[in-house]
Amino acid sequence: MTAFALVDGNSFYCSCERVFDPRLEKRPVIVLSNNDGCAVARTNEAKALGIRMGHPYFQIKDLCRREGVVALSSNYALYGDMSRRLNQIYDRFSPDVEIYSIDESFIDVSRLPVKDRTTWAKDLRSTVKQWSGIPTCVGIGPTKTLAKLANKVAKKLADGVLDLSGSTERERVMADFPIGDVWGIGPANQAKLAAMGIQFAGQVRDLEPRQARQLMTVVGERLVHELNGRSCLPLETVPPVRQGCAVTRSFGQRVTRKPEMEQAVAGYATRLGEKLRRHGLATDQVTVFMHTSRFDDDEPQRSVSMTVDLPEATNDTLTLIKASRRAVDQLWKSGYRYAKAGIVTQDLVPPSGSQQALFDGLDHERAARVMQALDEANKRWGRATVFPAAMGIKREAFSTKFEMRTPRYTTRWDELPECR
Amino acid sequence: MDLTTAIADHRMPVPVSSLIQLSVPLVGQTVHAGFPSPADDFIEDMIDLNQVLVQNPTATFLWRVVGDCMIDVKIFPGDVVIVDRSLAPKHRSIVLAIIDGEPTLKRLHRRGGVFVLQNENAKLPPFLISEGTEVSVWGVVTATIRDLKK
Numbered sequence: 001m002t003a004f005a006l007v008d009g010n011s012f013y014c015s016c017e018r019v020f021d022p023r024l025e026k027r028p029v030i031v032l033s034n035n036d037g038c039a040v041a042r043t044n045e046a047k048a049l050g051i052r053m054g055h056p057y058f059q060i061k062d063l064c065r066r067e068g069v070v071a072l073s074s075n076y077a078l079y080g081d082m083s084r085r086l087n088q089i090y091d092r093f094s095p096d097v098e099i100y101s102i103d104e105s106f107i108d109v110s111r112l113p114v115k116d117r118t119t120w121a122k123d124l125r126s127t128v129k130q131w132s133g134i135p136t137c138v139g140i141g142p143t144k145t146l147a148k149l150a151n152k153v154a155k156k157l158a159d160g161v162l163d164l165s166g167s168t169e170r171e172r173v174m175a176d177f178p179i180g181d182v183w184g185i186g187p188a189n190q191a192k193l194a195a196m197g198i199q200f201a202g203q204v205r206d207l208e209p210r211q212a213r214q215l216m217t218v219v220g221e222r223l224v225h226e227l228n229g230r231s232c233l234p235l236e237t238v239p240p241v242r243q244g245c246a247v248t249r250s251f252g253q254r255v256t257r258k259p260e261m262e263q264a265v266a267g268y269a270t271r272l273g274e275k276l277r278r279h280g281l282a283t284d285q286v287t288v289f290m291h292t293s294r295f296d297d298d299e300p301q302r303s304v305s306m307t308v309d310l311p312e313a314t315n316d317t318l319t320l321i322k323a324s325r326r327a328v329d330q331l332w333k334s335g336y337r338y339a340k341a342g343i344v345t346q347d348l349v350p351p352s353g354s355q356q357a358l359f360d361g362l363d364h365e366r367a368a369r370v371m372q373a374l375d376e377a378n379k380r381w382g383r384a385t386v387f388p389a390a391m392g393i394k395r396e397a398f399s400t401k402f403e404m405r406t407p408r409y410t411t412r413w414d415e416l417p418e419c420r
Numbered sequence: 421m422d423l424t425t426a427i428a429d430h431r432m433p434v435p436v437s438s439l440i441q442l443s444v445p446l447v448g449q450t451v452h453a454g455f456p457s458p459a460d461d462f463i464e465d466m467i468d469l470n471q472v473l474v475q476n477p478t479a480t481f482l483w484r485v486v487g488d489c490m491i492d493v494k495i496f497p498g499d500v501v502i503v504d505r506s507l508a509p510k511h512r513s514i515v516l517a518i519i520d521g522e523p524t525l526k527r528l529h530r531r532g533g534v535f536v537l538q539n540e541n542a543k544l545p546p547f548l549i550s551e552g553t554e555v556s557v558w559g560v561v562t563a564t565i566r567d568l569k570k
Contacts, residue, residue: 022558023521088478131479131506133558410481416500419516419523420487 002231003114003140003165005107005121006147007090007128009082010135010155012103013041016082017072019133020409020417028069032057035250036073036403056295073405079103081410085132093124098235106144108235114165121161140165144233145226148183149173149201167229174202174227184223189216201227245283247271248342254293255338261290262328263392268343269324270388273317274378277371282313282351286320286343288327293339302336313349316367317374321390473563479506481559483516483523489539489547490514490525499566501525503559514540514561520554525561 009015013031018024028045032038039046039055049067051060057071064071083102090097096108112120121138128136139151140163147164153173154162164170180190182201192215198204204212205227212220222232247268255261265288276282289305308323324343377386407415474480485499493514495501503516511530516523517537526537526547537555539547549555 022518022523025521085478131476133505416482416484417523418486419483419501419525420485420489 001110001142003109003112003117003142004144004147004231004235005109005117005124005138005140006100006144006151007086007105007107007124007136007138008151009086009103010137010160011041011043012083012134013074013079014043014046015134016079017075017406018043019082020078021406024070028067029072030064030069031072031074032404034074035252036071037250039071040074058295071404073403075406075408077408077411078406082132082134086128086134086136089128089131090124093120093127096235096237098237106147106235109140114163117163117165118161121163122159125160136160138162141170142229143226143231145183145223146170146229149177149181152181153177170229171202174205175200177201179204182223182227184219185216189220192216243348244344244346245272245275245281245348246342246344247275248289248340248344250340251338254296255341256334256336258328258332258334259392261332261338261341262325263390264341265290265324265328265343266321266388266390266392268341269320270317270391272343272345273315273320273371274375276315276348277375279348280350281348282315283310283345283348284313285309285347286323286327286345288324288331288341288343290328290331290338290341292336296337296339300336302333302338304331304333306331313351314367315351316371317388318367318370321388325390473502473565474504475562476504476506479559480504480562482565485525485564487524489541489544490527492540492542493527495525495540495561495564496566498570499564501561502563502565504562505559507560507562509557509560516558516561518554518556518558519549523558528557 011029014024014029017029017031026045027043028049028051029043030039030046030051031041033040036057038057039051039053039060042051042053046069049063049069051063051069060069063069079102083099086103087097087099087105090105090107094107094109098106100106109117109120117140121140125136125138128134137151137154137160139147139149139154140161141147141150142165150162150164150173154160162173164173177200179185179193179199179201180187182204185193185204193199193204198207205224207215207220207224209221209224212224216223225232249264249268251264255264269286272286285307287305287307289303291303292299292301294301306327308327310319310323314320320343374386407417409415409417470477481503483501483503485495485501486497488497495514501516507513509515509528511528513528515526515528515537517526517528518524519526519537527540529536529538537547537549
């Protein structure tokens with residue numbers, strides 16, 4: 001019988017901040033998305049004030065001031081390092097760990113006797129708290145879907161651990177577990193199920209697999225099996241090959257001039273090239289998009305995109321910039337206040353696996369050497385020490401806003417936390 | 421790159437774990453082809469600063485000292501302290517304590533089952549915890565790093 005544990009950090013980003021600034025301990029804290037757009041992490045105190053996940057910051061600014069909510073910009077250097085530490089601790093508790101997201105990991109506990117699983121989870125939880133300062137919850141079940149479900153319920157329990165290995169306990173919990181909180185049921189399927197009078201996980205479990213398939217494709221059929229304790233989703237300890245890659249950003253200020261847009265998009269192309277090279281992948285097409293903000297509802301709206309095909313798969317920054325520039329040329333129209341732009345690629349391939357273009361081929365070797373030098377310089381002296389001039393010299397206009405970011409406490413010598 | 425360069429060079433992000441790579445060869449030098457080196461049999465491991473400075477990288481964090489409450493034990497403002505959260509604090513451990521939300525270094529004493537925190541600075545008044553003060557131990561200080569070039 002398979003068994004999985006799902007461990008996740010409670011209000012993970014906020015908890016990371018609290019480890020290094022203990023004054024945040026009793027206060028409501030929220031962490032904002034890129035460009036301080038909306039709340040992406042909230043402590044319980046902030047949730048109690050009615051701040052929702054994804055709540056736009058400009059809507060809650062006054063509330064935050066009034067109630068003393070500490071709003072912070074995302075500090076990904078810190079969260080990434082803390083996540084790495086958490087997974088190092090999990091590795092001591094099991095050889096089979098799948099890092100699912102920055103704050104969630106699945107751990108295979110099949111070989112652990114059922115009677116020992118709760119004690120094991122409590123040990124893991126207290127070790128993580130002691131070593132890293134991050135509070136976590138652990139849910140255990142015979143399938144990933146049930147481990148997720150157990151974790152959701154564990155969040156409300158005093159000891160933060162729930163083992164649903166036993167079928168009696170499972171049935172009891174699923175009887176009133178809302179379908180909207182089941183892993184894999186999105187708003188669309190939730191609406192479909194609700195229309196049939198299905199509100200709780202237990203009712204989804206009792207669906208005929210074939211009926212679930214008609215309703216929600218294979219995903220629905222798999223879901224019914226998973227809720228019945230038949231595991232369909234194995235542990236993925238090796239990350240799957242990336243299908244696509246995207247670099248998209250909201251602008252710090254609206255962009256109204258074409259050169260600014262060209263520079264911003266050149267910056268995204270540069271970042272895309274870095275990402276592709278790091279993963280040893282390449283792409284043979286890029287899609288560039290740009291749009292205005294729906295929050296500027298008294299202004300003209302525009303949302304456009306364009307795909308440019310490359311003669312052959314590449315991860316060369318300069319080629320990617322050239323292609324994305326062509327797209328900006330075609331897409332650009334003045335008179336709009338653009339709020340966001342980005343580059344998206346699909347069907348990534350290893351650079352060697354691509355068909356070499358017969359004509360118009362790229363000079364691979366030279367390009368690869370330039371890119372290697374670029375990557376090494378930026379690795380040594382920090383991101384964007386060396387960058388293509390196409391990105392422009394003054395980049396504040398579209399650079400990401402991190403006005404309320406805390407120090408990068410664990411990755412920079414000059415930003416270490418301070419003590420008296 | 422050596423440790424002091426790493427500290428001085430602020431542009432270099434140096435996570436604690438990378439201290440592992442800061443090693444110095446004990447017996448070094450490339451050997452020219454054709455001549456077997458008499459030193460070959462003596463090549464040992466590299467000196468690893470982690471072995472003395474960081475026992476448990478996962479649970480180890482660096483803090484910058486800005487106060488002077490520990491100057492009698494030669495922890496000065498500007499120093500970096502290495503703090504291990506996985507160690508249990510013992511009698512006479514130097515700890516990073518959180519006192520009413522303020523991170524501060526103190527010497528921990530155990531007197532008849534009661535823990536007491538003290539400054540190590542004869543010029544400061546003895547440290548007293550008034551009633552209602554919230555105190556916790558964040559981690560145990562295992563070493564200090566001082567840049568002597570500054």
